[in-house]
Amino acid sequence: xxxxxxxxxxxxxxxxxxxxxxxxxxxxxxxxxxxxxxxxxxxxxxxxxxxxxxxxxxxxxxxxxxxxxxxxxxxxxxxxxxxxxxxxxxxxxxxxxxxxxxxxxxxxxxxxxxxxxxxxxxxxxxxxxxxxxxxxxxxxxxxxxxxxxxxxxxxxxxxxxxxxxxxxxxxxxxxxxxxxxxxxxxxxxxxxxxxxxxxxxxxxxxxxxxxxxxxxxxxxxxxxxxxxxxxxxxxxxxxxxxxxxxxxxxxx
Amino acid sequence: xxxxxxxxxxxxxxxxxxxxxxxxxxxxxxxxxxxxxxxxxxxxxxxxxxxxxxxxxxxxxxxxxxxxxxxxxxxxxxxxxxxxxxxxxxxxxxxxxxxxxxxxxxxxxxxxxxxxxxxxxxxxxxxxxxxxxxxxxxxxxxxxxxxxxxxxxxxxxxxxxxxxxxxxxxxxxxxxxxxxxxxxxxxxxxxxxxxxxxxxxxxxxxxxxxxxxxxxxxxxxxxxxxxxxxxxxxxxxxxxxxxxxxxxxxxxxxxxxxxxxx
Numbered sequence: 001x002x003x004x005x006x007x008x009x010x011x012x013x014x015x016x017x018x019x020x021x022x023x024x025x026x027x028x029x030x031x032x033x034x035x036x037x038x039x040x041x042x043x044x045x046x047x048x049x050x051x052x053x054x055x056x057x058x059x060x061x062x063x064x065x066x067x068x069x070x071x072x073x074x075x076x077x078x079x080x081x082x083x084x085x086x087x088x089x090x091x092x093x094x095x096x097x098x099x100x101x102x103x104x105x106x107x108x109x110x111x112x113x114x115x116x117x118x119x120x121x122x123x124x125x126x127x128x129x130x131x132x133x134x135x136x137x138x139x140x141x142x143x144x145x146x147x148x149x150x151x152x153x154x155x156x157x158x159x160x161x162x163x164x165x166x167x168x169x170x171x172x173x174x175x176x177x178x179x180x181x182x183x184x185x186x187x188x189x190x191x192x193x194x195x196x197x198x199x200x201x202x203x204x205x206x207x208x209x210x211x212x213x214x215x216x217x218x219x220x221x222x223x224x225x226x227x228x229x230x231x232x233x234x235x236x237x238x239x240x241x242x243x244x245x246x247x248x249x250x251x252x
Numbered sequence: 253x254x255x256x257x258x259x260x261x262x263x264x265x266x267x268x269x270x271x272x273x274x275x276x277x278x279x280x281x282x283x284x285x286x287x288x289x290x291x292x293x294x295x296x297x298x299x300x301x302x303x304x305x306x307x308x309x310x311x312x313x314x315x316x317x318x319x320x321x322x323x324x325x326x327x328x329x330x331x332x333x334x335x336x337x338x339x340x341x342x343x344x345x346x347x348x349x350x351x352x353x354x355x356x357x358x359x360x361x362x363x364x365x366x367x368x369x370x371x372x373x374x375x376x377x378x379x380x381x382x383x384x385x386x387x388x389x390x391x392x393x394x395x396x397x398x399x400x401x402x403x404x405x406x407x408x409x410x411x412x413x414x415x416x417x418x419x420x421x422x423x424x425x426x427x428x429x430x431x432x433x434x435x436x437x438x439x440x441x442x443x444x445x446x447x448x449x450x451x452x453x454x455x456x457x458x459x460x461x462x463x464x465x466x467x468x469x470x471x472x473x474x475x476x477x478x479x480x481x482x483x484x485x486x487x488x489x490x491x492x493x494x495x496x497x498x499x500x501x502x503x504x505x506x507x508x509x510x511x512x513x514x
Contacts, residue, residue, distance in 0.1 A: 146351045150347070150351050153340075153341065153344055154341050154414060160367075169355070244355050245355070
């Protein structure tokens, strides 16, 4: 029974693949490559050594951009959230920057850093920075006053309150924010690679189309992006199962 | 100092806390709300005091200013002759069970205030207070795995572990069901008798106040003043159907202006 429930999503995917295959085989003007051709494209990419190379290139950019944003935006957001006045002063600025899509920064990032890894990393950094800052700000703002008061009551210094009360109180929300932001960063890396660099999964998609309408490679790139996005999300979700963090996610 | 009455019990002789002319005015959107109106109160060493009043009357505000979390608009609080300028580990405030840290286990919560102690002493105190509040077997459990009453006992244990000389309890049993509340009152009295702390306990429950306190401080509606201080001269354990208990309880009901009928 349990096994059946677990297999259900996979069975559904298999069913869709079959439907996809049947649909493509029944019409002549190929609007989409069929699943076998996409499978063949994976084999071809692997044999040419491009699959692994492009995945690593994309993950490399996401990792750097995301980590740089995390180590700067989280402390900044925590500090802004802690000092109410800073929040009031900075909020309008944040709200102006927020609706600007990270993709709108592509021309400027190329102007500043040229075509290459740095431009792509910069775009991912930008895409991650504001969401993480806002997550950290809100997380601090939602700490119940009783925790801070209890910390003060037991004679903790300011550093002690930050380390022993503020930090553990915000971790569950930060993890949710990091998970959502990593999803955004993964969306942006593909777009950035279409324009600012010449490697990676985003580049694969644009290049396959430009260099001879190889739509089997295009779809293979799309599938790969989806699978890696899924794995990143599963990886981040696993933090939410840590026993000392579970309080932040329970519904009761 | 009209509120100062003679020490109510033989063991309480020394004044522990003195609040003089405590007034509190909150300003919000240009409006001023007077919450406390020159409250004077003396609390004796080892005494169990209940602050009793209707919800929102300002009794929690009084407790918060006594504990040093809020500075009163005027007046001063001294404890052992020293003015109160902020919260202090010698006097621990117990919130409703919401105050336990959900990211720490039972042991971690009790150890929270013990960071200055050597490892062995810390372990000894954790074991002692886990036993005192009856949480043996739950040392490694997280608060969300505990019931409301257990969380409340955990918070009391965390407070007692730092060996404070005063405890401030703000409607600590307010969120518990009535059976658990009765049990918790008995537990608190047992702990109070074992540990000899001075306790100020805020409640809006008349029965609770008469069951627990040496003296019940009856407060008026906002702005809160002390209406009357009722000495409960019944030894523990109290028979809650004795004539004296009913007399004192009904006296407070009348004082608050509630006819003793539902």
